[in-house]
Amino acid sequence: MSELPDRTEATSTSIPQVETRQVPWVTHSIVSLVIIAIAIMGVMSMFATKPEARKYGSRPTPAVTVETTKLQPSDYQVWIDSYGSATPLTLTNLVSDVSGRVIEVSEKIRTGATFNSGDVLLRIEPRDYQIAVDVAAASVAEAEVRYRQELAEQEIARQEWNIKPKGSSGKSLALREPQVKAALASLQSAKARLDQAMLDLDRTSIRAPFTGKVLQQRVDIGQVVNPSQTIAEIYATEQLEIRLPIKTQDLHQIDVNNLDSFTSSPRVILESRLGDKSYQWFGEVVRSEGAYDRNNRMLYLVARVDNPFVATENAPAMRVGQFFEAKIEGHMLNNVFVLPRRAVTQDNQIAVVDEGQLLKLPVQPVWTDRDNVIIEALGSIEMDTLEQRSLVSADQLILTPTANLASGTRVRLIDAEPERPRRRTAEKNKTGSTASNSSSQ
Numbered sequence: 001m002s003e004l005p006d007r008t009e010a011t012s013t014s015i016p017q018v019e020t021r022q023v024p025w026v027t028h029s030i031v032s033l034v035i036i037a038i039a040i041m042g043v044m045s046m047f048a049t050k051p052e053a054r055k056y057g058s059r060p061t062p063a064v065t066v067e068t069t070k071l072q073p074s075d076y077q078v079w080i081d082s083y084g085s086a087t088p089l090t091l092t093n094l095v096s097d098v099s100g101r102v103i104e105v106s107e108k109i110r111t112g113a114t115f116n117s118g119d120v121l122l123r124i125e126p127r128d129y130q131i132a133v134d135v136a137a138a139s140v141a142e143a144e145v146r147y148r149q150e151l152a153e154q155e156i157a158r159q160e161w162n163i164k165p166k167g168s169s170g171k172s173l174a175l176r177e178p179q180v181k182a183a184l185a186s187l188q189s190a191k192a193r194l195d196q197a198m199l200d201l202d203r204t205s206i207r208a209p210f211t212g213k214v215l216q217q218r219v220d221i222g223q224v225v226n227p228s229q230t231i232a233e234i235y236a237t238e239q240l241e242i243r244l245p246i247k248t249q250d251l252h253q254i255d256v257n258n259l260d261s262f263t264s265s266p267r268v269i270l271e272s273r274l275g276d277k278s279y280q281w282f283g284e285v286v287r288s289e290g291a292y293d294r295n296n297r298m299l300y301l302v303a304r305v306d307n308p309f310v311a312t313e314n315a316p317a318m319r320v321g322q323f324f325e326a327k328i329e330g331h332m333l334n335n336v337f338v339l340p341r342r343a344v345t346q347d348n349q350i351a352v353v354d355e356g357q358l359l360k361l362p363v364q365p366v367w368t369d370r371d372n373v374i375i376e377a378l379g380s381i382e383m384d385t386l387e388q389r390s391l392v393s394a395d396q397l398i399l400t401p402t403a404n405l406a407s408g409t410r411v412r413l414i415d416a417e418p419e420r421p422r423r424r425t426a427e428k429n430k431t432g433s434t435a436s437n438s439s440s441q
Contacts, residue, residue: 063412066400068353071337072393073377078253078330078367079269082244082301086322088235089304090210096225097203100124105221108214109232115208122206122219122231129201136194143190147183154180212236213309215320240308240318242270242283244326245298253330253367256288256299268303270324279315281305285328301328333366337391339373343399351405353396358409360402361391 104123108115115121154177215233219225246254254266265284272279283305292299303326308318344350344363351360367374377391396413 063356063410064358064400064405065414066353066358066398066402066411067414068396068398069340069343071391071395071397073335073337076333076336076338076367076372076374078333079327079369080246080250080253080330081370082246082326082328084242084244084303084324084326086240086242086305086308086318086320086324088212088237088320089239089241090212090236091215092209092234093230094121094206094209094232094234095228095230096122096124096206097227098124098129098200099224099226100126100128100204101224102219102221105219108208109217111214111217113214114237115212115214115234117208117211119208120205121208124204124206124225126201126204129197129204132197133194133201136190136197140187140190140194143183143187147180147187150180150183206231208234210236211238235320237309238307240305240320241286242268242303242305242324242326243289243300244268244285244303244328245293245296245300246328247298250330251299254285254301254328256301259285259288259301266329268329269327270303270305271326272322272324274316281308281315281318281324303328333374335377336366336374337377339363339375339397340399341368341371341373342401343397344373345403351398351402352391353398353411353413356410356412358398358402358405358407358411360407 101124102122103125106115106119106121107113108119109121212235215235217232218230219232225231259265265286268283268285270281270283272281283303285301286304287302289300289302305318311317339350344365348363348365349360350363351358353359363373363375365373365375375391377393398411400414
């Protein structure tokens with residue numbers, strides 16, 4: 001127990017004692033202020049020496065290159081599209097007036113053949129009709145003899161009677177006037193039968209009633225034909241007609257009710273393709289049909305072409321049943337703008353150049369066809385802002401599709417001089433600094 005205190009004392013005497021001194025607070029404050037000042041200076045130095053971004057010259061909004069055309073008011077001739085097939089003006093069935101066996105057929109009655117008025121197309125066995133003519137002629141001769149006898153007896157009776165009857169009936173009978181009239185009637189009847197027999201004989205030769213062509217042959221040599229039996233279908237070649245349907249919305253461009261009173265009928269241009277070539281024929285509208293077609297609710301106009309079967313240097317002869325695409329002359333529209341169809345959208349909007357910017361405007365067409373849209377040249381156009389903007393001459397109509405462009409977009413005409421690119425600011429600064437360095441040297 002007595003050794004422990006001694007060991008403790010020895011240990012405590014062997015460790016040296018360190019003296020601690022307290023630093024004054026003034027010194028701490030000065031050091032802290034110095035450190036803060038150095039930090040602030042470092043941050044300011046970093047901001048002062050940060051790299052500058054290269055700034056280029058301010059570019060304008062890119063301009064869209066568009067194709068344009070200058071608007072000019074003009075007159076526009078309306079042409080209405082239609083179609084139709086050619087039909088002959090005169091189409092009839094050639095029939096026989098007498099019965100008999102066909103003994104001769106002309107080559108002019110074959111299908112597609114051409115004939116002239118009065119040409120004999122077919123002959124029927126004439127012997128039966130010749131016999132009838134001879135019998136009728138004999139009857140005429142006999143009746144004529146009887147009539148002459150009655151005239152002679154009348155003259156003899158006039159001479160033999162010394163005292164004439166007082167009554168008119170007795171006087172007439174005494175002078176054989178009734179017998180003379182009966183003989184004359186018999187003679188006239190016999191002559192009529194002779195005329196009929198001669199007419200039937202003449203009808204055994206079937207002649208063409210007009211100049212034309214054969215559409216279809218129905219009989220041939222050796223057949224027995226009956227009265228009113230069709231021998232051939234024939235048509236006249238002087239004129240052809242084409243029925244042309246017109247839509248209801250296009251009728252206002254033609255004075256349908258005054259077609260008969262026109263001094264000059266509306267012209268019609270007919271076009272048909274034969275092989276690899278297209279040909280044109282010209283005609284005129286002569287009338288309109290009196291009612292709308294029940295199937296398509298269209299009104300048909302009838303166009304007529306003169307001398308259609310005569311070939312010319314510009315077009316071959318027309319054919320019955322040939323299909324044509326037609327253009328019918330309508331009204332003349334005065335003082336209008338003719339806009340290409342591709343420049344007008346489906347909702348009837350156009351785009352024009354207004355002080356270098358695109359401006360979209362609604363339009364109200366007065367006529368539209370396959371290639372053009374016609375609007376009035378002096379009509380004002382109401383915009384969504386209730387302002388009014390009128391199309392005027394020399395306005396630049398944009399032909400390039402602008403469905404994805406909004407009004408106000410900068411545009412540049414396709415034939416305008418392109419803008420020169422501006423030099424970058426950095427290049428200018430670099431050039432300036434180089435110049436200043438060289439001058440200082």
